[in-house]
Amino acid sequence: MDPLHARYPFLAAARESVRSADIGLAEIVVSEGDRHPAVERGRQRVRRALIDGTVRPPEDAERRWGTSAELLSYPVARVLVSLLDAPGAVEKYASAEADTAYERFTSDLENPDDGLKSTTTSAITLDDLLAEFDLASAVEQRGENYRMAVGDYLALSSGLSADEWRLPVRQLADGTVVLKEAELHELLREATRRRIAEGLPLAQVPDPIREGLTGVIEELEDTFSEVELARDIDTLAPGQFPPCMSALLERARDGENLENHSEFALVTFLASIGADAEDIAALCGTEGLGQRALQYRVDRIADEKGSQFAPPTCATMAAYEECPVADEDDPTTDERCAEITHPLVYYEEALAEADGVTDWREA
């Protein structure tokens, strides 16, 4: 199996490679003995997508997945997310898969000669991506910028709500829209998200597969109920934030470009306590969290149906090395942190115990 397909399992060629390998899903799911690695990685994929907003394996994971398990875990994850009884699961899953693909392809495009390509086929090119989404003839490079045919631009940008994607504010030239390279990459992320969401939830899952995955589904639902927190907080009081979120907020305000998982943690936390994109931009400033990226995040993280991502738990924050209290080199201590397992619970308790909190938006 091709490592490129394992990194980008939504590619048509990856689907074909699974088909031609002639490994049936039922065979993987219903196998005797230990859980098949593709099922275990599929479970991890969905869990990570719904809780952490990424499908990358955790960086400190002991287990490394082979190419075949990685590739086969994608169809398993699609079945799992279709069977899950969790609000917004499909949307969150598709966004997390697309965000992970975006991280990978922007890295591949920035470092086409990093040595990977000469020994393996795991790196993707811009031409590959454009061809994959039928955009090869719709996109043309002109100097440092690109031009995309208006029809294709409108089709892709319709899912993006930031003002800068509106056609009236775009520079047009000969029936094309002028795009910076980063904007083209964001449209490709959107194309990826749509490809992944296509056909989900699966209309039919054969009974043997459904039954074979019962235990995995129960495990996933247990995990989500652990982070299903009271969501009636609608007070933005930075003075009551837990140390982890205060630190991330300070770094964003200082203009630091936060890593994806850190940005995800901060934005999900803020969205969970009732902040919208405008509040978040005003609170964080738009240097650390670029305005366009921020709008994308908030759109995906806190949709109108209220099917938000929960921010990561304290254990996940510690694994990301974003919990100052758990960091042995950081002198930060906090008594409340010793009692709780989630930054939202910290905040809820801090608000309840504080006297006369003023909402930052009303100050």
Ligand code: SF4
């Ligand atoms: S213990 Fe939890 S709430 Fe406290 S700083 Fe660490 S991650 Fe944040």
